Structure formats: structure tokens, C-alpha cells
Amino acid sequence: MKRTLYYSFLVLLFIPLLRQFGVFPINDRELDGNMEVRTLSEFNWNNWANGVFQKKAETVATENIGFHGFATRLRNQIDYSFFHLAHSDKAVVGKDNILFDEWYLDAWRGRTFVGEDFIDIKLHKLKMVQDTLKNLGTELIFILAPNKADFYEGKIPDYYKQNRYPQNNYTYIAKRSKEIGLEFIDLNKYFLSIKETTPYPLYPKSGIHWSNYGGYVALDTILNYIEAKQGIVLNDIYIDSIELTHVPKHPDYDIGKNINLLCQIPQWEMAYPHLSYEDNPNKPKPKMLVSGDSYYFNIYNYDFTEKLFANNAFWYYAHWVYPEMYAKKTVATSYDLQPEIEGKDIVLMMVTSRFMHNIDWLLIDKLFDIYYPGILWKKTYDKQASIQTDNDYFFWLINKAESQGIPVNETIEKDVEYILSQDANSPIGKSVFDYIHEMENNSAWLEDIRQKALKNQNTLRDQEILDAYFMEKGYNKEIEKKEDEIKSNTDWFDKIAEKAKNNGSDIHVQLKREAIFLLNDDTNSKRDIDYYINKIKAEPEWLNSVKVKAAKNNIDIEKQIKLEAQWMLENDK
DSSP states (O other): OOOHHHHHHHHHHHHHHHHHTTOTTTTOOOOOOSOOOOOOOSSSHHHHHHHHHHHHHHHHHHSSTTTTHHHHHHHHHHHHHHHOOOOOEEEEOOOGGOOEEEEHHHHHTTTTTTOOHHHHHHHHHHHHHHHHHTTTEEEEEEOOOOOEEEEEEGOOOOOOHHHHOOOHHHHHHHHHHHHHHEEEEEEHHHHTTTTTTTTOOOOOTTTOOOHHHHHHHHHHHHHHHHHHEEEHHOOOEEEEEEEEEEOOOTTTTTTHHHHOEEEEEEEEOOEEEEEEEEOOTTSSSOOOOOOOOOTHHHHHHHTTTHHHHOEEEEEEEEEEEEEEEEEOOOGGGOOOOHHHTOOSSSEEEEEEETTTTTTTTTTHHHHHHHHHOOOOOOHHHHHHHHHOOOHHHHHHHHHHHHHHHHHHHHHHHHHHHHHHHHHOOHHHHHOHHHHHHHHTOOHHHHHEEEEEHHEEEEEHHHHHHHHHHHHHHHHHHHHHHHHHHHOOOOOOHHHHHHHHHHHTOOOHHHHHHHHHHHHHHHHHHHHHHHHHHHHHHHHHHHHHHHHHHHHTTOOHHHHHHHHHHHHHHHHOO
């Protein structure tokens, strides 16, 4: 209350002076940012009796009262100037008044870390898709965009430094991408390496994204990488001039603008390159598709793709299709994904730290299912991947995890397990990670994997994943054989169709359940035979009697042992 009275006093004191000297803003009601335009509720008896009309009328009146915009800016200015507070969703004032976006600070301190298993699965799928597309003539390049929080780590408020988690998505993704052998560009690492030598700021003081000049540096780096990987020389880009100014251009002041201050925050001198392009008809113009987030717009707006490439395709969040969106709402799901991707020479997949909890907005998962159908990596993976693209749900789970004092990836898995337990069509059968768990619980098997990893120069983790994937493929083939066996029997298949209907499940899911049941029966039988084989070999008297039988029957001892074990299996009740 005291603060409100204080602000009201300042408004009443200064408004007459501002009016007299002509500095009172004409459009004082207009504020920047995501401001909801409120209107009155429909006037009827129900709205009046329930108080809905009155409450909405009060809100509309408050937000449209004279000087509301000015008073809001005045309050914001005082809080920013004296208390280093920013009245804008997710805006954070750092040291030396450098502005950060809280989404990126959360990513930097590891609040959004989704766990090693999820990232390992995603990156191995990406590697396999990358290798497949390369064989088909399409270069898929994974790009880790920079994070302002890493770039100005020393300017981050102490609260965020004191509340860091053991690791974050970026550091784990960068480390594992290198270990797996992905084709990727770590622009975050590169920006840090040139931070002290670059002639112009790579980040603006009051913006979220890299600066226009930073975007140019990123573009130049990406083009050099493409030329090296493709073995080509593209048309050159020329910097005709560089405009230096303290007046920021869009989007270099996007955080500052949304704080809605009376006065613009003083800015560094920023560089704005003016580019031109070589147009040599003898140089190649590959077809390229870029999937990414808002960071790419700083590059996209240079219009370089239409000068250096045969097309100008950008899928924003792997969903909204540009430049078509400028004329008509167009989404990526309206395209046939496989020919669309294979029809490009180069596919860039760029992600910033804010979105590294989902990495690709499911693009890689969709491509993987095209080229490697039927592989179950982990029963919770697909649902987890879907949840992590839902920003509101994902951060609700983060808050839930923090309130319970457990890692967010554990909270997500528990949530997913509950959801799947209610679904008749939830994943069934063994997964890649089921095999990994078996390996890790079998010391002899794990030692074999460890030796194989040393021989192949893989990490133990990657050798586990590769071997488990190989076993999963074999497992799927055995399931398919059982499914074919069932489908060849019309009566049997009809019974399964009826069972699927009664259970409310998909017929293909029910068929797979039946096939897995049969396969498990066969596996259990094999384990029983192995049990008797091992028992025979472990008992000298029994083994000697079997050797006598083998000699009498004139057959190999191992074959006689197996016959004995089979007889025991069938007759030992």
C-alpha cells in the first residue's frame, strides 16, 4: 500500500511538469510486449448477478484510465533504476545492467536437464539418421547455438549461480555429440573462443539473441563448414559497410523494449553489416532446409539463402514453414517428410540452449521411424519426448520436481509411467534400454562389452547402446516371425481381433502382445534346457553316464547332453 501511494504521489507531482515541457508521451496507454487487450463482458443478468461483468469492468477501467501507460512506465523505470527489477515476463537484470531472459538462465544452471538416457537416445537416433541421409546424398548438420548466459556468465545474478544443478543439457549434448561422432557445429564454444578478439559485440546488452553482427559471424562459420563437408565453393559474401550506432535495431533491444521503461537503456555501440553477394553461375547452389528456433531469424533476415542456395526453406520449431508463412499459414506436417528431406542437399538443424530439453521438436524421431521402424528404445521415451515439446506442461513438471526435491527427469518418467499405465496401447516388449540394464546386471556380459568398447574405441555407454540396439533388432525379427505365424492361421487371428476389440486396444498392439507371449514361452523353454545342460555338466556322475550313452550311440557328447536335457525338460514334472 505504501509503495502504491508513493508511486501515485510521483505521478501527480511530475505529470503537470511533463505536460508543460511537452515530454508527456502522446500514446501513453500503449505498452510493449504480450499485453492482452481486454474488453467488457457481455452485459446480461447472469454476468451481473455473478459479479463477472463488474470485475471485468473494473479491470478494463484500470488498464484504460488516463496516464495508465505512463504510470506503468514510471513505476517500471523506478524499479529498474533503483532496485534492478524488470517488470517483464522472464526478464532478469544482471550485473552492469546486462539483461537476460530467464528461460536461458534456467537452461544454463541445469534446471531443465532431462537426463542422460533421454539425450543418449536422441543423439544416437540423430547419428543413425545423419549417416543414412549422408548415404542418400543429404548432409544433415546439427548446430548448437550460443547462450548469452554462457557468454556473460560473470554478469549473471548471484541467485542463479548459487542455485546451479550438477549438469545442464548443453554440456552433456556437446560432450556426447563428440563421443558419438555426430557431424555438428558448437557455436556456443566458438563464440566463447573469440569473445576477447571480436571487433564488435556478438551479443547486445538488452537483447535475447546474438547481435546482427553475431548472426553474420555464425553464418560465415556455417557456410565454411558446409563448403568443407560438401567439398564445394559457394558464392562469396561481401561486407560492403558496417553501420556503427548506439541506437539498437530489431531485435537487439527485445528484452529492453518489453520492460516498458520511460527512457531507453543506454546501449553499447553495435555493428550492423550491410552485405552483398557474388553471383557466379559456375558456382553451385545447393538445396537447403533449416529447422530451428528464433536465433535463426537473425541469419534468415540477411536473405543469404536466396542468393547462395537454390531455395529459401526455414521450418520454425520444425513446424511453421517460411517464407510461405508470410503469405499463408503453412505447416511442415502438410509435407511428405521423407521426399522433402531427401530432396535437399543440406539440412541444418539448429537449437539454442533454451530448447535443448527437446532438441529437435520431434523431427529426428519422425525421420528415425521412417528409416528404422519398430525400434523401442525405452518404454517411456516417446511420451517423454512429446511432453518436453509442451512448454507449459514441461515447466509444470519442473516445479513439481523442485517441490519434491527430485531431478526433473525422474519426475517426468514417473508421470509418463502413470500415463502409460492407463493406456491400453502403451509400449510392450523389450526395449534397447531393457537390454542395457541386463548387461549392467551381468558382470561377465558387461566385461565383454567393456573389451569390445576398447577394441572399437567407443565409450562403454555407447558400446552398450550399440550392442543393445543390435539385440533389439534381432528381437523384433523374432516377434515378426511369430506375428506371421499367427496371421497365417485365420481362426487364431480372428480370436486376437476379438480380444483387441474387448480390451479397447489396437489390433496390431494385440497381435504383438500375443507374439511376445509366444516368444517368451519359447525363451523360457530354452532357459529350462540350458538349466539342465548346465546341471548335467556340473554333476560328474551324471556327466560320466551321459558320456557312456554318447559312446554307445556313437554321437558327439554335446549332442547327447542336449538330448538328455531335452528328455529331462519333457519328463521332469
